[in-house]
Amino acid sequence: MPSDGLRTLISFLLFLHLFALSVAVLSRTGTVSGFRSALRTRTGVSHYLNLLGMDLGYDFHLTRNMPDDFDHVVDLVLDAPTGFRGEQEVIEQQQLETIELMPEDVWPGARKRRYLSLGLSVAANASNDEIASEIPKALVTGLLAQHGRTDGKHYFRCRTIRPRNWGDEANTDPHDPRYYFNDYMADVVATGPGQWNLVKVVSEGEATQLQRQSTSDPATQSPPGSGEREGTQP
Amino acid sequence: MTAFLSNYSALFVNRFGQGWNRFWYTPRDGYSLGLMRLCLGVLLLYLHLTYTPDVVRFFGTDGVISPEVVVEMRQRIITGEQNQIRYTTINPRYLSYLYLFDDAFSLRAVHLIGAVILLLFTIGLKSRVMCVLAWLVTLSYMHRAPFVTSAVEPIVCLLLFYMCFGRSGASFSVDSWLARRRAAREPGFARELEEKSLSFGNTIALRLMQVHVTVIYLAMGLAKLSGPPIVTEGSAWTNPWGAGHAVWLLIARPESPWVNLDWIAGYPYLFQSWTLAIVVFELAFGVFIWNRLARPLMLLVALPMWGSLALISGIAPFSVAMLIANLAFFDPEEWRELGQARGAAEDAAAESREPGRAATA
Numbered sequence: 073m074p075s076d077g078l079r080t081l082i083s084f085l086l087f088l089h090l091f092a093l094s095v096a097v098l099s100r101t102g103t104v105s106g107f108r109s110a111l112r113t114r115t116g117v118s119h120y121l122n123l124l125g126m127d128l129g130y131d132f133h134l135t136r137n138m139p140d141d142f143d144h145v146v147d148l149v150l151d152a153p154t155g156f157r158g159e160q161e162v163i164e165q166q167q168l169e170t171i172e173l174m175p176e177d178v179w180p181g182a183r184k185r186r187y188l189s190l191g192l193s194v195a196a197n198a199s200n201d202e203i204a205s206e207i208p209k210a211l212v213t214g215l216l217a218q219h220g221r222t223d224g225k226h227y228f229r230c231r232t233i234r235p236r237n238w239g240d241e242a243n244t245d246p247h248d249p250r251y252y253f254n255d256y257m258a259d260v261v262a263t264g265p266g267q268w269n270l271v272k273v274v275s276e277g278e279a280t281q282l283q284r285q286s287t288s289d290p291a292t293q294s295p296p297g298s299g300e301r302e303g304t305q306p
Numbered sequence: 307m308t309a310f311l312s313n314y315s316a317l318f319v320n321r322f323g324q325g326w327n328r329f330w331y332t333p334r335d336g337y338s339l340g341l342m343r344l345c346l347g348v349l350l351l352y353l354h355l356t357y358t359p360d361v362v363r364f365f366g367t368d369g370v371i372s373p374e375v376v377v378e379m380r381q382r383i384i385t386g387e388q389n390q391i392r393y394t395t396i397n398p399r400y401l402s403y404l405y406l407f408d409d410a411f412s413l414r415a416v417h418l419i420g421a422v423i424l425l426l427f428t429i430g431l432k433s434r435v436m437c438v439l440a441w442l443v444t445l446s447y448m449h450r451a452p453f454v455t456s457a458v459e460p461i462v463c464l465l466l467f468y469m470c471f472g473r474s475g476a477s478f479s480v481d482s483w484l485a486r487r488r489a490a491r492e493p494g495f496a497r498e499l500e501e502k503s504l505s506f507g508n509t510i511a512l513r514l515m516q517v518h519v520t521v522i523y524l525a526m527g528l529a530k531l532s533g534p535p536i537v538t539e540g541s542a543w544t545n546p547w548g549a550g551h552a553v554w555l556l557i558a559r560p561e562s563p564w565v566n567l568d569w570i571a572g573y574p575y576l577f578q579s580w581t582l583a584i585v586v587f588e589l590a591f592g593v594f595i596w597n598r599l600a601r602p603l604m605l606l607v608a609l610p611m612w613g614s615l616a617l618i619s620g621i622a623p624f625s626v627a628m629l630i631a632n633l634a635f636f637d638p639e640e641w642r643e644l645g646q647a648r649g650a651a652e653d654a655a656a657e658s659r660e661p662g663r664a665a666t667a
Contacts, residue, residue: 073327073331073332073333073506074331074506079327079331082330082510083326083330086330086510089514090517093518093521094521096524101525101528101529119396122396123396123400123401124445124463124464124467125445125448125449125459125460125463125464125467126460126467128460128462129525129529130460130521130522130525130526131525131526131529132522132525132526132529132624133526133529133530133547133639134530134552134556134615134619134621135383135546135555135556136545137543137545137546137552137555138543142559143559143560143561143562145358145561173370180356181564181620181622181623182352182353182356182458182622182623183356183357183359183360184561184620185452185456185562185620185621185623186360186454186456187454188561188562189453189454189455189456190370190371190453190454193379193453197379199550201379203379206375206378206379207375207379207453207578209375210370210371210372210374210375211370213368213370213372214363214368214369214370214371215370215486217368217641218363218368218370223505233559233560233561235555235557235558235559235560236552236558237558237570238551238554238558238571238574238577239571244573246559246560247560251560280409298425304509
């Protein structure tokens with residue numbers, strides 16, 4: 073056993089660490105009070121745990137039946153015609169080239185999970201107008217540069233694939249269009265060679281929502297992150 | 307009354323101090339840590355190598371995860387405040403060496419060096435140094451690409467961090483093999499090795515892991531019992547863990563699961579029981595793992611629990627990481643004692659049935 077002095081020092085450090093950990097967990101659990109939030113942000117707890125990669129609530133729920141818990145796929149339709157809004161028929165008729173963020177048959181599972189997480193990052197911020205285009209812009213810039221495109225007009229979209237209801241018929245194709253919901257869509261316009269600007273496409277659902285909000289009817293708001301409904305909700 | 311208070315406070319402080327010292331500082335061998343290091347190393351190598359095809363695609367000059375967007379989003383996300391930065395966190399650029407490289411060659415080179423470090427950590431060569439370096443490598447990827455990390459990275463990071471305090475190279479390692487060879491040649495070194503085999507550093511490492519893992523299990527269990535932090539007015543939402551269809555929601559995601567279990571849709575009672583079992587297990591683990599008798603049961607039940615979750619949710623690395631974290635509670639000596647206790651109990655029962663038989667045996 074170590075000496076008394078060393079034990080005292082280690083015990084003090086253990087206490088500080090466990091205190092920081094408990095503050096991080098409690099400040100993300102349940103209804104977060106201002107006190108708990110301030111404890112985390114103003115005492116250096118957040119900085120310390122962020123440094124160690126431990127600034128988390130560890131409330132891994134796996135699924136809560138919320139948009140954030142589903143699979144999200146990102147793609148970019150190249151040389152999209154004016155007014156294009158992701159219609160599959162137009163892609164097929166005009167044979168538009170589509171770049172999927174996640175390579176086809178990506179393997180192994182850990183790699184696939186990273187691409188799905190990237191899609192989730194887009195979807196999770198889609199409802200915040202100020203930052204919604206930050207990650208998509210980075211993805212678009214990278215993807216187009218990797219495909220040697222420096223100009224043109226393209227169409228970016230991030231879609232949620234909702235899981236089937238267990239009451240659905242057993243053989244339903246999980247990739248059926250009715251399970252796809254748009255999270256974030258944007259027209260990608262070149263502002264210079266290799267420089268892109270994303271103009272967010274306000275979906276029909278969002279437009280309706282904005283209109284309703286302007287008439288001060290808060291009860292009609294849809295959940296955060298739920299984009300335009302492309303099909304029938306399963 | 308004063309005498310009672312004085313005696314009680316003295317006794318309380320004394321007993322608490324003894325308990326605290328016993329809990330954190332009783333020296334332990336490095337068997338469990340060594341086993342954890344080996345398993346964790348294999349998992350880390352797998353995670354690292356799966357980055358290989360994407361390292362330039364993600365972090366290169368034309369990469370899809372530019373450093374600017376990470377810095378921008380990281381600062382905003384951590385505030386938790388929409389449209390507002392209330393405080394600035396540590397700039398992620400200072401937390402990852404990957405920000406220093408963006409051309410394909412240097413990125414591949416540092417990626418390779420990272421793989422070598424993780425390999426040396428796995429086999430246990432210069433374990434203490436490699437443990438710290440492996441932690442830095444893992445942390446660097448986590449801070450460079452927070453958008454592609456999932457639940458597994460924080461778990462492996464905390465295990466690595468705590469492992470740095472103990473002697474993870476004391477078993478299942480090249481270090482221990484070399485030390486045994488040297489001890490066979492030099493009797494003096496053999497004595498020194500014997501004295502060093504028990505260390506309070508191992509105890510602190512394992513205890514920190516145990517406490518942290520318990521917190522994780524309880525947080526996961528309680529999160530499943532409660533709703534999401536924000537439920538917008540007017541939206542219909544049911545807690546899938548309470549309603550019993552959470553397992554189905556995991557199975558029905560088209561891209562995530564590793565096996566197709568669509569047939570389970572025809573047996574709602576099966577996935578409802580499965581859902582309930584997961585919640586009960588996570589809450590029970592956080593409590594009963596501290597009971598000596600229940601501990602082996604909890605550890606054994608964790609195997610099918612995490613194994614099945616790995617298949618249906620596609621989060622196999624996370625499941626494996628949690629199983630490795632559970633090893634912090636594995637003490638071979640304790641299991642041996644429990645086995646002997648069973649033998650003693652059987653002997654006692656036999657003695658009560660047929661006096662003298664057990665003694666003869």
